[in-house]
Amino acid sequence: MSTEPVRLIYVTGYGRSGSTVVDHVIARSLGVVSGGELTNVFAWAAEERECACAQPVAVCPVWGEAISAARRASQLSLTELARITRTAEIDRDEGASSAWRVAWSAFFADLSERGFTTVVDSSKSAGGRDRVRLLAECDHVEITLVVHLIRDPRAVVFSRRRGNNLALERGTAGENKTIGVVKAIVGWWRANALADRQRTLHRSVVWRYEEFVGDPDGHTDHLARLVPDRGARRTREQTAHAVAGNRLARSDWDGAIRLDDEWASEISRPWRILGGLLSALRRRT
Ligand SMILES: [Zn+2]
Numbered sequence: 001m002s003t004e005p006v007r008l009i010y011v012t013g014y015g016r017s018g019s020t021v022v023d024h025v026i027a028r029s030l031g032v033v034s035g036g037e038l039t040n041v042f043a044w045a046a047e048e049r050e051c052a053c054a055q056p057v058a059v060c061p062v063w064g065e066a067i068s069a070a071r072r073a074s075q076l077s078l079t080e081l082a083r084i085t086r087t088a089e090i091d092r093d094e095g096a097s098s099a100w101r102v103a104w105s106a107f108f109a110d111l112s113e114r115g116f117t118t119v120v121d122s123s124k125s126a127g128g129r130d131r132v133r134l135l136a137e138c139d140h141v142e143i144t145l146v147v148h149l150i151r152d153p154r155a156v157v158f159s160r161r162r163g164n165n166l167a168l169e170r171g172t173a174g175e176n177k178t179i180g181v182v183k184a185i186v187g188w189w190r191a192n193a194l195a196d197r198q199r200t201l202h203r204s205v206v207w208r209y210e211e212f213v214g215d216p217d218g219h220t221d222h223l224a225r226l227v228p229d230r231g232a233r234r235t236r237e238q239t240a241h242a243v244a245g246n247r248l249a250r251s252d253w254d255g256a257i258r259l260d261d262e263w264a265s266e267i268s269r270p271w272r273i274l275g276g277l278l279s280a281l282r283r284r285t
Pocket residue numbers: 051052053054055060061062063240241242
């Protein structure tokens with residue numbers, strides 16, 4: 001029985017930054033579990049949604065027993081666990097934070113006992129989500145590396161103008177586009193500012209999505225040197241177990257990594273200029 005804490009590689013930054021692909025590529029190259037947006041594991045179990053392994057999250061061979069352990073330790077239902085996770089991480093509610101610690105400690109203790117030594121968690125920091133702060137104080141888990149993923153804001157704007165992931169899946173993308181784009185720009189700035197602060201407290205790297213796409217092996221080789229294999233058992237799991245994230249990208253993903261730079265020719269001039277300015281401002285930080 002392992003007593004080592006689960007080592008977490010935490011992908012932070014804004015959504016729509018290619019984190020689903022990055023999560024998967026990191027996990028595959030290191031031979032560890034791809035967790036996706038692990039923050040949503042209780043919500044997805046409550047809603048009877050599927051893990052990337054095609055099993056319902058609640059009975060997935062990786063997450064199922066850990067979810068049960070969290071329920072036993074906290075005496076909370078899946079819906080309550082989803083709620084306290086959200087309110088602790090986003091609203092910074094103190095009462096919820098105590099329950100969060102009980103539940104997530106049990107969750108990671110169970111993963112550790114079953115030999116899942118390293119997990120990629122790409123829950124990010126959009127919406128002011130500061131999961132990193134809670135994880136740093138949680139038992140049975142340690143933040144081994146923070147990967148701050150930054151995508152060109154013009155690509156984020158373009159993605160937002162196409163509609164959100166669920167709307168894309170339903171084929172009903174596209175209302176209130178301007179409001180959506182302004183929200184995306186503000187959200188992008190805020191999430192990256194929070195990620196900057198998270199980085200100062202942990203070992204970290206900054207990956208620009210566009211550079212990652214140009215040299216994924218170089219990026220993962222560097223990461224492998226920062227996350228040495230302690231000789232602990234690596235997971236035997238070769239199947240992806242990402243929770244939530246960009247399901248459209250995942251379901252038809254063939255393993256190839258693309259730049260997806262349609263935005264360069266598709267977005268209108270004002271957004272392109274604003275996005276370029278923001279991008280230049282961030283590069284100075
Ligand atoms: Zn699974």
